Amino acid sequence: MGRAFVYVILGGGVSAGYAALEFVRRGVSHGELCIISNESVAPYERPALSKGYLLPEAAARLPSFHTCVGANEERLTPKWYKEHGVELVLGTGVKSADVKRKTLLTTTGETISYKFLIIATGARALKLEEFGVNGSDAENVCYLRDISDANRLVNAIQSSPGGNAVVIGGGYIGMECAASLVINKINVTMVFPEAHCMARLLTPKIASYYEEYYKSRGVKFIKGTVLSSFDFDSNGKVTDVTLRDGTKLSVDMVVVGIRIRPNTGLFEGQLTLEKGGIKVNGMFQSSNSSVYAIGDVAAFPVKAFGEKRRLEHVDSARKSAKHAVSSIMEPDKTGEFDYIPFFYSRVFTLSWQFYGDNAGEVVYYGDLSASGSTFGAYWVNKGHVVGAFLEGGTREEYEAIAKTTTLRPAVEDLTELERQGLGFAVAV
Ligand code: FDA
Ligand code: NAD
16 A cells, blocks of 8 residues: 655654644645654654653643744644644654655555655664663663653652652753752752763853752762663662662662664665764755755754754754755755754753854853853854853843854954953844
């Protein structure tokens, strides 16, 4: 059996939802567009899973956070897809793809053919087993990538009132989940191999601000080591965690956030890969002209940096989706993607934004010692401001640092930049 569509989006996450909205806005006809997703729900705003979804009260639940509410756009419920003639094939994985024949084979045995394919398969969480530790299947060991992971995490939280959690990994998942666990009155110990949290983005000085804040909320940090093994009870639940430095901690639950790997497997050997993702040009077109890739899985040229990057953040997922659809439907009117990376996080009452690139010399401003303060940093590379971080800013201040990293003003005197601080960005 088989069906044919003009446009197929493979994957039903953030970028798929934004692509669907853009297709409909550009006037796709009923029956031309199909989304295939192995998740059982329509595309939703994944960032909610580590924040609102884990709250002890008034927790976010679907359908409230279907895309595209995160960008203050329409909320695309299953009814919306139906009304606009977009075929949603949910709870269905694609198990093989043939880009020469332009076909996908699903886990239900259906062959779906396309004229244009958008790969929006995102990424999967790396498992402890990939680092030589067994135990991921225990019911109190939680990862966080999709709704089913989030439900398992909520169950573990509810089964551990006042209990102890170990959070493995000091990146985004680790930091955001640790905050959510504390809000749920669970005692948290964070374990990660680096010298400070969020090592991919933050400098030691900025990271230390967040670590001190977390400590003030009762979080303990064990740094410079990794998990070595688990002990289990007779029901297969993890009871103790042993670290490589010899520390043993008794636990009620474990949360693991140790990076992701893009879901490229279906296309290896068929499309050109780069930076662990699918290599695309500034129109999001892959090495096969009928196939596009967007979101976490795409390695696209970031003009301002003069190189390809694969970003793992929601803003690039949303904007790459819109741009790819524009490239497909109006190629003559669509230029190359021109994008400045944007990352953010919200934990407890803290909130930060980062724009651009964290390369070059760092110039700090504001008070990094006081809790609840406004502070930030600029990254100056080859005489230009290329990156900017701001904690606790206003909307206007965030817009100012965004504009600054887009314009990349020249800076000769770093001391003067430090003296002007946030005022420099506001005046740009
Ligand atoms: P996404 O992962 O959203 O979707 C991929 C889809 O493809 C899934 O539906 C998957 O099931 C499906 N799929 C994969 N293989 C398939 C196959 N073979 N067949 C069928 N379907 C398949 N970013 C940020 O900037 N700020 C934030 O606060 C957060 N917070 C956050 C929290 C949590 C818990 C996570 C996990 C991630 C974030 N992120 C974030 C990152 C952000 O969510 C991420 O960059 C986007 O979801 C990427 O969107 P994609 O559409 O590329 O992948
Ligand atoms: P990450 O890259 O942010 O952090 C991974 C962390 O894993 C590192 O900080 C490191 O401490 C740790 N680590 C690596 N190897 C380890 C090992 N052997 N043992 C223990 N720890 C180890 O990735 P993540 O936190 O897993 O997040 C997954 C994805 O979700 C990322 O793409 C991230 O961008 C995305 N996400 C983004 C946000 C946001 O933008 N606010 C929020 C949540 C998730």
